[in-house]
Amino acid sequence: MRIPGPAPLLLAALLLATTACSPDTPAPTPPTARQAEPAKQKAPAKPAKRAAPAPAQVTIGGEDAAETAQRWQPPAVVIADDGVAQARRDANKALAGDRLYATAADAIPIWLALLERDPKDRQAQAGLAKARQRLLGDASALLERPLKQREAVAEAGEMALVLLTVAPDDPKVRQLQSRVELAQRVIAYNRAGEDDLRAGRVGEDGDGAIPNFREALALQADSPRARQGLAAAESALIRRAEAAARSADFTAAGTWLAEAAKVRDSAPTIDDAFERIESIRAQTLVRLRDQGLRDLATPQGLKPAREKLEDALRIAMPGDPVVAQLRERIELATHYGSFRPRQVFSDALRDGGRGPQMIVVPHGGFQMGAGDSELGASDAEKPAHYVRFERGFAMAITEVTVADYRRYVQASNARPRATRRGHSIIYDERSGNFTRSSGVDWRSGYDGTPAIANSPVMHVSVRDAEHYAMWLSEQTGRSYRLPSEAEFEYAMRAGTSGRYPWGNEGTPPPLSGNFTGGEDVSPSGRRWFNAFVGYGDGWWGPAPVATFEPNAWGLHDMAGNLSEWVADCWHASYRRAPADGLAWFNPGCRQRVIRGGNWANAPEQTRAAWRQSQDSDTTSARIGFRLVRGI
Structure with a gap:
């Protein structure tokens, strides 16, 4: 399984950049934010209205197939003329409680609503800057979290969308966005590799788990998940090698072990697997030798013993002493029966004497x-x-x-x-x-x-x-x-x-x-x-x-x-x-x-x-x- 190309987040970021305010604009104006009523219409002071967030969709048109990318839409916040001070207090409280953007009661939506009323609101500008720095730090921490990476990257991606909306030209935001995109691609490759492993597609033929994990490592050289994936792929190949050895197919065992050795450089597990396979080989040869020797002890045992020798020769390394022993005994049985060359003996006579030596x-x-x-x-x-x-x-x-x-x-x-x-x-x-x-x-x-x-x-x-x-x-x-x-x-x-x-x-x-x-x-x-x-x-x-x-x-x-x-x-x-x-x-x-x-x-x-x-x-x-x- 192979993952697609650039993550959708990059497309979303590019679209957001085209709709962002120029550098001279103090703050962006969210497209769906409700404007405050004119001053001539004095309305009684009301508490800030906090609505649930409504993610928007951006559609990319053109000759190519249409693609959609998600962007962050700030929750709508309505601030009455006499509610500005309270809104500032609510935003500071939300910032102190690390509630930054999820609802209309969180810091960033309130700061954005205040700046919509007054782009020169210095308190709102300062609060939004603090919230942005807090969000950058939180997102960075999520990307570095070793456990539950998928959830962490998803949350960091959501924060990146918020930051791209708030400060699309900030280099730190762009850098975060790139890190999120990279992490998403690494996760996608790792997930594809893990799916391949579960399906038995290890990838020794160039299509499967191993290529996906290597793609992930090419993007992130220290990805623990990708390294673990390669180790798991190596283990799968080793298991195939050992299964082949247990079936006395040591040619296939050698092939699988050679493939396993290609997965990681100088992995000690290969040496251990080689020793286990050689142990299986040795046990198999001992078993064949013992069976062949038992055959030779029977009147018609020469043919089955030779068959055991053929099986042993097929799997043995050159010069194996166990096989040499069986071959020697078969050779002796072929040419000397139950005797050996230069053996001295005398047969007993029925009258109690002995025959000539x-x-x-x-x-x-x-x-x-x-x-x-x-x-x-x-x-x-x-x-x-x-x-x-x-x-x-x-x-x-x-x-x-x-x-x-x-x-x-x-x-x-x-x-x-x-x-x-x-x-x-x-x-x-x-x-x-x-x-x-x-x-x-x-x-x-x-x-x-x-x-x-x-x-x-x-x-x-x-x-x-x-x-x-x-x-x-x-x-x-x-x-x-x-x-x-x-x-x-x-x-x-x-x-x-x-x-x-x-x-x-x-x-x-x-x-x-x-x-x-x-x-x-x-x-x-x-x-x-x-x-x-x-x-x-x-x-x-x-x-x-x-x-x-x-x-x-x-x-x-x-x-x-x-x-x-x-x-x-x-x-x-x-x-x-x-x-x-x-x-x-x-x-x-x-x-x-x-x-x-x-x-x-x-x-x-x-x-x-x-x-x-x-x-x-x-x-x-x-x-x-x-x-x-x-x-």
């Missing part, structure tokens, strides 16, 4: 196989290809031990392959060769002598390993299996990409594994013909599991100790190999794959990409296995 391998991708220029690589290790695991998996920290395998055999009455046929391949210390020996099975060590409990189990075929995995799955209610070839190489590399699991250098780091070292010596003093120069691990034959340092992902003996069965069938190259890390398996295949170097391998067979074909019935002192488990 497992560690969660991080999800991710790697370049599998050997590069075209890799020294010692075979065609079977090519072409190198990218494999990605969208979900992590758990892998046994060590090779399956003799003790682990004994629990299975005793619980299931199993008869592994070497036990059934009565022989396996061992290392013969006398000849220095690997030979078939009778009476050797899973209970035997690399040389056919009884194996210790924490030695890696050997002399088992790939099917023996798969049967153990099936038994362990039944015992735990979890899915255990042999690792795929891709899983094994990925876990062995543990984030590296060199020729060897430890990098491109030909000599292993100290204590990194059980390899064929030039410093190793057999019980009878034999040394390796082809070995890592300068390396010695102190073992001739497999070492107990976890004797050496784990790799970066916490896995022991991936590149040494024993080579290990994997789930894949043998393929002469990686052409058309799976890119998702699953085992490349053809039902009924006889040739299987072993991965990882062993205690009796040549150095080039310890490379990360090395692979070899083995018949599925093979049992040997150089081959063992470990399992993986789905998570």
Whole structure:
């Protein structure tokens, strides 16, 4: 709502000025004042007649639309010839009682009536001057009154009309008239702004309360009402911002708060509102996070949890830790279920024992196989290809031990392959060769002598390993299996990409594994013909599991100790190999794959990409296995 232009009072003042007496005229002659009777008609003295005031209307004509403006019309006062003295006394009494102009019994109408009888009446002139000064002071005081301004300005305007009638050329009167007009315009703008606020037209779009209050301040910079109006407009915008925040629409909340910040300069209320909105944001994010975490605890909760994350990301500021926590938990659930990377655990068995210790391998991708220029690589290790695991998996920290395998055999009455046929391949210390020996099975060590409990189990075929995995799955209610070839190489590399699991250098780091070292010596003093120069691990034959340092992902003996069965069938190259890390398996295949170097391998067979074909019935002192488990 916008108010009209100049106030009607200005037009009234201009019209009054055109009808006023010239400066030489002692006093104006009111148009409707009744003249005293001529002296020749002696009338008995009568009390002064005091009539009610009758406001007059002034009409402005012309080509423009007609406008009317109110002016003051003095109440008619009749003074008889013998009533002048009494009229003077009445006027002085009215002045003393601060009754100045409202009725015929007030000071100014009586003084005007006396001057109408005698323009040179000095007492009337002096009394009228006092009344005028009194009226100027009263009007000024009204304009400065902070409360009930509308009533005060209206009364001051009425006094200004009286003064314009009495003394139209007095500069102080003109100044008062201007102040009244200004105050009227300020009030009109403030009232328009308040009406807009009540109607919900705050004015952020340039039409409403804010422009009106600013117009008022442009006229009167210290207008408390206009300043309060702007504060109220600012509060209305802040309320909109907070309502939007409570509805989780923080984009709209930011927009409304930005509009509120434009209303007043450096208002502390904006900072307070920002803190409240940020508090609402934080509470909303905590609520979404907690709901998402509860979703993740349910079997089908991943999708609703992701929806909560989307809602949180839409309203969060960049880098919010609460959202990061929910994202991390969803990421973990997506790739690891209820586990976390590098977590170590073992499943309980139904017979009261524990399964092998497992560690969660991080999800991710790697370049599998050997590069075209890799020294010692075979065609079977090519072409190198990218494999990605969208979900992590758990892998046994060590090779399956003799003790682990004994629990299975005793619980299931199993008869592994070497036990059934009565022989396996061992290392013969006398000849220095690997030979078939009778009476050797899973209970035997690399040389056919009884194996210790924490030695890696050997002399088992790939099917023996798969049967153990099936038994362990039944015992735990979890899915255990042999690792795929891709899983094994990925876990062995543990984030590296060199020729060897430890990098491109030909000599292993100290204590990194059980390899064929030039410093190793057999019980009878034999040394390796082809070995890592300068390396010695102190073992001739497999070492107990976890004797050496784990790799970066916490896995022991991936590149040494024993080579290990994997789930894949043998393929002469990686052409058309799976890119998702699953085992490349053809039902009924006889040739299987072993991965990882062993205690009796040549150095080039310890490379990360090395692979070899083995018949599925093979049992040997150089081959063992470990399992993986789905998570």
